[in-house]
Amino acid sequence: MSAKWRKQVKKWITDKMELPADVTLDLPRITMIGQIHIYIENHKGLLAFSDIEVRLLLKQGQLLIKGEGLVIKVILPEEIVLEGKINQVVYLEE
Template sequence: MKKIRQQMRVWMTKNMQLPADVMMDLPRITMIGQLHIYIENHRGVLRFSNQELRLLLKQGQLLIKGDQFVIKTILPEELLLEGRIDQVIYLNEQ
């Protein structure tokens, strides 16, 4: 049943021109230079330190590396991180 639902979402996204992040629960990442990153549609914080943020996504994880990290805003599915961002890595589920 999940496979049919996923195929239907992909079809609707392609043929009805609906935004993929809404239809398929994909993360939306907005980055301003190396200073700010705003992430929507995450499932929670797995790890946070001064140099690393790891978020759980519906499929996989998002790893952000850098320095001087401060979480400015955190809501159930949204997060605003400030600091020097060096890497943004998407980790697939294995």
């Protein structure tokens, strides 16, 4: 089964069964509270961290969070909670 066909089948199942896309398509779920708190689920690992930038690996691409005074509050294998002043969240494709 080709990867393209598999992706189309997953999308069709997600649409028809009204399942959350983050679960069936392996997408990250990002929850922000204002500009001070961000919760990211379904990432594949921490690539870089500083008080101004965090870079996470995703199944497809990367997620870049830029800000000031960034602190990791919680880190688990597929979840992370950051606090600080979040200025930018950017999805970087492969």
